[in-house]
Amino acid sequence: MTDFQDDAQLDTSQVEDQRGRRVAGRPLAVGGGGLGIVIVIITLLLGGNPFGGSGTGGLGGLSDLNSNVIGEGAPASDIATVCKTGADAEHREDCQAVAYINSVNTFWESTFADYTPAVTVFFTGSTDTACGQATSEVGPFYCPRDKKVYMDLAFLAELRDRFGAEGGSFAQGYILAHEYGHHVQDILGVLDKIGDDRTGPQSAAVRSELQADCYAGAWAGNATKTGVVAKVTPANIADALSAASAVGDDRIQTATQGQVNPEKWTHGSAAQRQKWFRSGYDSADPRNCDTFAGSI
Numbered sequence: 257m258t259d260f261q262d263d264a265q266l267d268t269s270q271v272e273d274q275r276g277r278r279v280a281g282r283p284l285a286v287g288g289g290g291l292g293i294v295i296v297i298i299t300l301l302l303g304g305n306p307f308g309g310s311g312t313g314g315l316g317g318l319s320d321l322n323s324n325v326i327g328e329g330a331p332a333s334d335i336a337t338v339c340k341t342g343a344d345a346e347h348r349e350d351c352q353a354v355a356y357i358n359s360v361n362t363f364w365e366s367t368f369a370d371y372t373p374a375v376t377v378f379f380t381g382s383t384d385t386a387c388g389q390a391t392s393e394v395g396p397f398y399c400p401r402d403k404k405v406y407m408d409l410a411f412l413a414e415l416r417d418r419f420g421a422e423g424g425s426f427a428q429g430y431i432l433a434h435e436y437g438h439h440v441q442d443i444l445g446v447l448d449k450i451g452d453d454r455t456g457p458q459s460a461a462v463r464s465e466l467q468a469d470c471y472a473g474a475w476a477g478n479a480t481k482t483g484v485v486a487k488v489t490p491a492n493i494a495d496a497l498s499a500a501s502a503v504g505d506d507r508i509q510t511a512t513q514g515q516v517n518p519e520k521w522t523h524g525s526a527a528q529r530q531k532w533f534r535s536g537y538d539s540a541d542p543r544n545c546d547t548f549a550g551s552i
Contacts, residue, residue: 507526
């Protein structure tokens, strides 16, 4: 369990809580072949993009979908009422996520002069985004078209149950910090440079994902300086490394196909993801996260 500053004031304005709301229209049809939804989880997990189009970590290229809307009668969110302090984050998973989001935004605001805080959308089932309609099966992702992170909070259990990650709460911090790493890349123009170089062990897509892992590590190395996280323990880092390893391309391919094909990689191997998170954490400096130079 992560130890938060009990008196830290949580800023719920950095979250849009759409949980429990229904989205009109048909869900986005994704996947195909024998793997179906599993392919989508693998590809979009922590920022992939199986649909092509611009950007990384979102659903770019889905320009012809229906313009669906949130259904009427959706219950009002009570997150601002229940998530007020760091003490609340130690007792509720949604407040915990708010705390991590606040911490990550604070880190980047203090590190990067051009940074603009991004909002995270909590949803269940499905939701509309500027990148198209998404279902919870796609996992957390960043949409560069609306500058928002999207996450179904049930994903942590999915990561644990389906992909064998450890269940510690700091894994959620890693996941969110990774997606906010894509937001930083978006501001810097990195996502625009990926183009069609989206598969292969040395591809721009893999390099961008590993950089987002490194950025997540840099946040972890500075988390206690943000006034939200009280301390980061070796067990916390082990949880983050376990989550990073669980979504390595080689582990996913082995689990779903029985063999590893690096030419199909979009995120990097389990070892690479751990390496770059650890690099960011050990240096606590995002300037050491240049995954685009040399071999990775």
